Amino acid sequence: MLDYRRRNPVRLHFPMHKAGGFFAESLKPLFGAELLAMDLPSMPGYTDNLFHSKGALKEAQALAADLFGAGHSRFLVNGSSIGNLAAIMAAAGPGDAILTPRNLHRSAASALTLCGARPVYLPTRRHPAHDALSPGVAAVRTAFDENPDIAALLLTRPNYYGLAGDVREVIAFCHARGCPVIVDEAHGAHLRFLPQTPITPALDLGADVVVQSWHKTVGALTGAAVLHVGRASLIDIDAIQLALNTLQSTSPSNLLLVSIDETRRMLWRDGAPAFGAAVEQAEALRARLRRLDGVSARLLDPALAAEGYTADPLRLVINCDGLKVSGFACAEFLNRACDIAWEMCDARNIVFIVGPQDTGADYDALVEALARLVVEAPALRPDPRFESTRREAPLPDLAMLPRNAAFARKRRVPLEQAAGGICAEMVMAYPPGNPLLTPGEAVSAEILEHARNLRDGGAQIMALDPSLETLLVVDGSTTDLSGRTQPPLHRFP
Numbered sequence: 001m002l003d004y005r006r007r008n009p010v011r012l013h014f015p016m017h018k019a020g021g022f023f024a025e026s027l028k029p030l031f032g033a034e035l036l037a038m039d040l041p042s043m044p045g046y047t048d049n050l051f052h053s054k055g056a057l058k059e060a061q062a063l064a065a066d067l068f069g070a071g072h073s074r075f076l077v078n079g080s081s082i083g084n085l086a087a088i089m090a091a092a093g094p095g096d097a098i099l100t101p102r103n104l105h106r107s108a109a110s111a112l113t114l115c116g117a118r119p120v121y122l123p124t125r126r127h128p129a130h131d132a133l134s135p136g137v138a139a140v141r142t143a144f145d146e147n148p149d150i151a152a153l154l155l156t157r158p159n160y161y162g163l164a165g166d167v168r169e170v171i172a173f174c175h176a177r178g179c180p181v182i183v184d185e186a187h188g189a190h191l192r193f194l195p196q197t198p199i200t201p202a203l204d205l206g207a208d209v210v211v212q213s214w215h216k217t218v219g220a221l222t223g224a225a226v227l228h229v230g231r232a233s234l235i236d237i238d239a240i241q242l243a244l245n246t247l248q249s250t251s252p253s254n255l256l257l258v259s260i261d262e263t264r265r266m267l268w269r270d271g272a273p274a275f276g277a278a279v280e281q282a283e284a285l286r287a288r289l290r291r292l293d294g295v296s297a298r299l300l301d302p303a304l305a306a307e308g309y310t311a312d313p314l315r316l317v318i319n320c321d322g323l324k325v326s327g328f329a330c331a332e333f334l335n336r337a338c339d340i341a342w343e344m345c346d347a348r349n350i351v352f353i354v355g356p357q358d359t360g361a362d363y364d365a366l367v368e369a370l371a372r373l374v375v376e377a378p379a380l381r382p383d384p385r386f387e388s389t390r391r392e393a394p395l396p397d398l399a400m401l402p403r404n405a406a407f408a409r410k411r412r413v414p415l416e417q418a419a420g421g422i423c424a425e426m427v428m429a430y431p432p433g434n435p436l437l438t439p440g441e442a443v444s445a446e447i448l449e450h451a452r453n454l455r456d457g458g459a460q461i462m463a464l465d466p467s468l469e470t471l472l473v474v475d476g477s478t479t480d481l482s483g484r485t486q487p488p489l490h491r492f493p
């Protein structure tokens with residue numbers, strides 16, 4: 001890219017803005033001439049091609065693999081979302097089953113729909129304050145006994161609250177059966193650089209494919225992510241590359257790609273000292289916060305620690321139970337009254353991302369804001385509806401394969417008429433973003449009530465109709481799990 005700038009050729013190629021010449025005037029000063037000049041596509045003779053990398057990108061991906069202990073690494077410009085899609089599509093196809101706990105990201109649930117596989121959900125152990133927990137080997141064994149067609153296990157680890165279980169045994173169990181393990185490590189690209197690595201990175205536990213959002217935790221531009229294939233992976237790099245060739249844009253932003261490579265260099269050079277210092281700062285911050293009555297800045301629930309769970313020290317989870325006000329209300333107060341921008345909040349917690357770039361002044365502001373919150377919390381209106389977001393979502397029965405439901409004839413019906421039908425879209429609630437209904441699942445009155453409660457309780461619903469007044473359902477004939485056509489399960493008025 002720098003070479004292109006030095007040579008400064010006559011620009012008769014995409015993008016039409018041509019180094020920011022023909023570009024929105026309002027954005028020019030914000031983006032800057034340098035950045036716009038570097039917004040280059042894949043061009044023979046100048047820049048490498050992500051799909052057939054032979055030069056800089058090939059070398060950059062090899063260096064990333066080396067740093068992370070992978071056999072191969074692939075740069076992604078559509079976030080971990082595309083990595084999850086590619087990994088699952090490389091591992092499973094029609095007729096296969098994918099085993100996963102229900103705390104999968106929507107991209108992974110979408111992959112199940114696209115690849116035609118059948119999801120098998122492991123019973124979730126959901127901690128009330130820390131979301132779903134990693135499964136134990138006993139549950140995985142039972143699932144294998146009941147489903148001989150399992151083609152891959154998908155784990156989401158660490159979770160949004162920075163919590164991870166030791167899944168070494170689970171991975172070894174799957175490998176003994178020739179079954180690959182994909183780990184959605186979207187929240188864990190930095191783990192390798194933490195002092196004493198409190199959470200062992202999935203590649204080091206033997207995972208076959210690991211997907212990381214580098215924009216989330218290691219400083220790359222938003223959208224930049226990396227997929228790693230383990231050195232002894234049961235999933236072939238060619239299968240991954242084929243899936244990425246199918247799914248990724250043919251115009252990947254070189255700005256994102258170069259941000260991945262330079263982030264890799266920064267991590268290689270400074271990752272350990274930078275994250276080491278950040279952890280020290282975060283621990284000092286926690287110590288200050290522990291002195292505040294009503295909020296808890298505990299790193300990890302002692303009961304979970306006893307079970308072998310560990311926590312990411314750079315995920316500051318503030319529990320608001322002691323204030324008797326919901327996490328939503330507390331977070332809103334911090335936002336509105338104190339200009340503190342947090343990452344995520346739920347009924348009980350506020351999650352902050354802390355890291356190497358934070359300053360003492362940032363933490364002083366947070367401590368001051370939380371001290372104000374403690375004083376002012378009684379005036380914040382307690383909202384009993386938030387209770388509902390703490391409950392475990394009922395797991396719907398699978399009535400049709402997700403892909404068959406997604407491609408079936410569909411109809412949008414008022415929510416109160418949807419019970420008894422088969423869902424034809426994905427419905428999720430954020431936080432923490434796990435699916436409530438996916439295509440092919442039977443819609444019950446119970447799950448609709450749960451979704452409604454979440455909506456009314458302040459969760460953000462992600463669905464075709466986020467107000468949840470309507471739901472997209474399969475209309476007319478259905479298919480069973482073997483793909484045989486069946487009469488309609490339900491007739492809508």
Ligand SMILES: Cc1ncc(COP(=O)(O)O)c(C=O)c1O
Binds near residue numbers: 105
């Ligand atoms: C667990 C998990 N997996 C995958 C993703 C998708 O990552 P990205 O936004 O990089 O596509 C997210 C995003 O929030 C996530 O939380």
